[in-house]
Amino acid sequence: MKKKYTIFETFVGAGGSHLGFKNNGFESKYVNDICHEAIETLLINNPEIKKSAFVDETSIVDVNPSEIMKKTNMKKGELDVLFGGIVCKGFSLAGERSPNDERNYFYHKQLEFVKVARPKFSIIENVPGIKTAEVLSSNTPKEIMDKVDLIWQSLENYKGEKANLRKLNKITKDFEEKGKKLRNDKKKLLTELKENGYMKSVYKDILDIYTDLGYTVYSSFVNSACYGSSTKRERIIIVAVRNDLNLTFEFPEATCGNEELMKKYSNLYKDGHKYAKVKTVNDALNKIDYSLDDKDNVPMNHSAKTVERFKYIPEGENIAKNMDNVPDDLKISRFYSRGNTMRLSGNSPSPTLVPGHSNFPVHPKLNRSITVREAATITGFPIDYKFIGSHTKRCELVGNAVPPALSTAIAKEVKKLLDEYYAK
Numbered sequence: 001m002k003k004k005y006t007i008f009e010t011f012v013g014a015g016g017s018h019l020g021f022k023n024n025g026f027e028s029k030y031v032n033d034i035c036h037e038a039i040e041t042l043l044i045n046n047p048e049i050k051k052s053a054f055v056d057e058t059s060i061v062d063v064n065p066s067e068i069m070k071k072t073n074m075k076k077g078e079l080d081v082l083f084g085g086i087v088c089k090g091f092s093l094a095g096e097r098s099p100n101d102e103r104n105y106f107y108h109k110q111l112e113f114v115k116v117a118r119p120k121f122s123i124i125e126n127v128p129g130i131k132t133a134e135v136l137s138s139n140t141p142k143e144i145m146d147k148v149d150l151i152w153q154s155l156e157n158y159k160g161e162k163a164n165l166r167k168l169n170k171i172t173k174d175f176e177e178k179g180k181k182l183r184n185d186k187k188k189l190l191t192e193l194k195e196n197g198y199m200k201s202v203y204k205d206i207l208d209i210y211t212d213l214g215y216t217v218y219s220s221f222v223n224s225a226c227y228g229s230s231t232k233r234e235r236i237i238i239v240a241v242r243n244d245l246n247l248t249f250e251f252p253e254a255t256c257g258n259e260e261l262m263k264k265y266s267n268l269y270k271d272g273h274k275y276a277k278v279k280t281v282n283d284a285l286n287k288i289d290y291s292l293d294d295k296d297n298v299p300m301n302h303s304a305k306t307v308e309r310f311k312y313i314p315e316g317e318n319i320a321k322n323m324d325n326v327p328d329d330l331k332i333s334r335f336y337s338r339g340n341t342m343r344l345s346g347n348s349p350s351p352t353l354v355p356g357h358s359n360f361p362v363h364p365k366l367n368r369s370i371t372v373r374e375a376a377t378i379t380g381f382p383i384d385y386k387f388i389g390s391h392t393k394r395c396e397l398v399g400n401a402v403p404p405a406l407s408t409a410i411a412k413e414v415k416k417l418l419d420e421y422y423a424k
Contacts (some may be wrong), residue, residue, distance in 0.1 A: 005418050008073070008117065010060055010084040010110060014244075014387065014397040015042040015086055016379065017125065020407025022046065026414045028053040029072045032060060037389035038397055045385050060109045063095045065113055065116035079119040080418055085402050086126055111209045120245055120421070121414050124206070124238040126400055128221055131236060133202040140198040151189055155182050193261065202367050206238065215240035218249045224403035225349045226254035226268050226381045230284040231376045232276055232318065233352045237410060252409040281345040281364060284378040296394065297373035300359050303331060310367035316345030344370065350378050355395035372398060380404040 007021050008030040018028065025324050028049050034040055039057055043049055054071045056063065086106050107124065112120045136145060158179055165171045193199050217240050224233040239249045254268040257275035288297065309330045313319050319326065321339040343351050346364035353360055359369040372387055372394045380403045387394040
């Protein structure tokens, strides 16, 4: 039986997905991320990668898969797993989702890797929004693409202007009308794009390409809290299995559950089975030794006014719901409801940790935002995992990471099938 299974990892980030496969005996042969701090973080915590893998900080757009096969000394069809947590900002439901956002097309490069390497398993991790995302098809005229870019960029600029004017309480009726016109222009253009057949489904495109390449696809929405993470991070996992393997992939059964998760992700639970309690924010924070000198556990130095404002946010709520209780000199717009305007509930798993303005949500009890260490432990990183870069960058690395509990569950299922395959 094969002792070490091989894996290529694109968009590897700080290593949340890597840890899951490493924990199940996989050996990296190739890791790629354009972010230098992400690669540095990955290597300082997983130094064995330097010996086993070709480390690449090239943009995925400029990567030549055939050259990578040569540099890693891998033959076509030999690779066990290709894993890519493809950059997802273009698919995210937050912000203006442009059908011409260049980040929407990174999956084509991932699938080019599949065509060249012919891995036994190809796995894509992404936000749920990829299921409904649409992009411009290749037959869209350039003038239409330019029009899309102009309108969506104008909307992004408008949102930035509005945020600044709101702080100054200077939003005028004319400015509001400008926004309505931009949104109306966007709506008309989307209708025109669909009527002329210029839009295509990202998800369907992925399925079609995999089918043409000779793979059977399995996909499911999953939640990291189902597998023991202290955060309710929802993702879609797309697993493509090469047809000649004659293997059927099943998504791993959940290990933790509550009524909410068991109802929403019923395919991950079995009737009559007992599941452990869902891990909470407090469960994660209780693992931390606050007496240690830890750069990643240094709290942000908030202004006195910000600290005072935090006192008016009850545990598990955000400031938008409590603005009437906030003194006038501390008030901010109800519009700002993410980041450090939300206080975590200690007795529940956290929502997805997305850092805003360089920081995370507010600590359940203390009047400060949670630290990088606290966020990383909630996500499921080892307690001694080190993060490289500025405070902003380290927050991003944690916020973008695949929770290790989720990647571990997926890797375990893949390993089980590879054991079965090689045993033949």
